[in-house]
Amino acid sequence: MKKERLFLILSIISILVLLLLTEFQKPLIEGKIKSIKKSFPTTIILENNNEEIILFEKETSLKKDNLIKIFGSRQNKNQIIATKIICLNC
């Protein structure tokens, strides 16, 4: 098999593995919403955590006191980019 084809297949497999892993990961953080600023992006602060949670959506039904699970990545010590939020009491 040609080197370029082999590496292309390896790339696809490794990306698929990463996609699969995203489905099985635990939430980064969970808690009750202390404050929510609905602009673009939406900024959320939880009661049990001071980190700023950034959500790239303007229209969201989330509101204060909702219990949420956040999936995403920690950009630095004080900021989380949320890619998925599950509301437990909406």
Add this chain to the structure above:
Amino acid sequence: MFELLIFLLIGVFLGVLTGLTPGIHTNLLAVFLISFSPFLLNYFQPISIVVLIVSMGLTNTFIDAIPSIYLGAPDEENSLSVLPGHKMLMEGKGHEAVFSTLVGSIIAIIIFLIITPLLIYVLPKIENFIEKMMAFFLIWAAIFLLIKEEERKKSFIIFALSGVLGIASMNLSINQPLLPLLTGLFGTSTLFYSISRNSSPPKQIIEKNKINLKEIKKPFIITAIISPICSFLPGMGASQSAIIGTSFLKKISQKEFLILVGSVNTLVLSVSFLILYLTNKKRSGLANTISQLMVLGQKEIFYIILTIILTTVICIFLTIKISKFFAKNITKINYTKLSIIILILLFVIVFLISGFMGLLVLISSTILGLTTNFLGVRKGLLMGCLMIPTIFWYLPF
């Protein structure tokens, strides 16, 4: 004032350190600074630490071209997948390549000083419009980028795969996902490729460099238009902005591209401090760190602009000195051994910052980076890893 000057010089020193060490970003040092800030603020004013952060970040944008040009260059056989700086290194023009990025950074500061009054007036008014239009702007840029390619099918596959990889990486719960992602796509893959070809750079030509006005014209215009727009958006780095910038041009020389990368790199960071002052939005890791230290007022932004000017003057001399040192000694060292040491260092840094999952992202992105080399398509297309997720973020539906 003396305290500010001392902090400026410490910032320059730290910027040189982060700039020369592949994989160590200024954001990492800024996080350490924030951790120590309760202690530091007992003895120093917050503005001193802000000056340190600004000078460190700015110095880094001048110096980081040196390791990225002198280290990890593959041979010229597969020219399309070789980055322009590496191409010039293999022609013995490594110092000229660094000098071009330096010219770019100086241009950036000139543009910054010219557009600052304009931005202060216009920025808050057009902020919402730019954010609304961004997805369409990026889609158009991506189509333009792909149409320009000779190997369109291969280019599209690489662009799409890098986009999926970007989305997957950002959906994994890891610290700083961009670190393993970009390190793999552009750093480790290039180093592996270079080791596999067993290539070493030729003797470097060190002569007085001249840049004519014609070579500055295109990068100047593109930087002035693109950088302020791209500074608005999270996930939009200097390289991505430069790639978008080049997509507007029919033809761009290696030197012009390097001038553009240098200028966008410096201007995006400088403008991010201005955006923090004007809109309180944190468009760079360092702007975010500053926002945690203090609220910027007129006096503080004046100190920041002064720091930018002074740091630029220092960096002009530093960059030339360090680049000449590299150019003189690059043929004396064992290039393969050095590449292996850097590879190990990058893997360790990624593991320490992003953990085991970060290593998986690094491995995936390295494989995709190598695939680009083997397929012979432009490495710039790998910026799809940021462009595609950003398009999804900004789509209004």
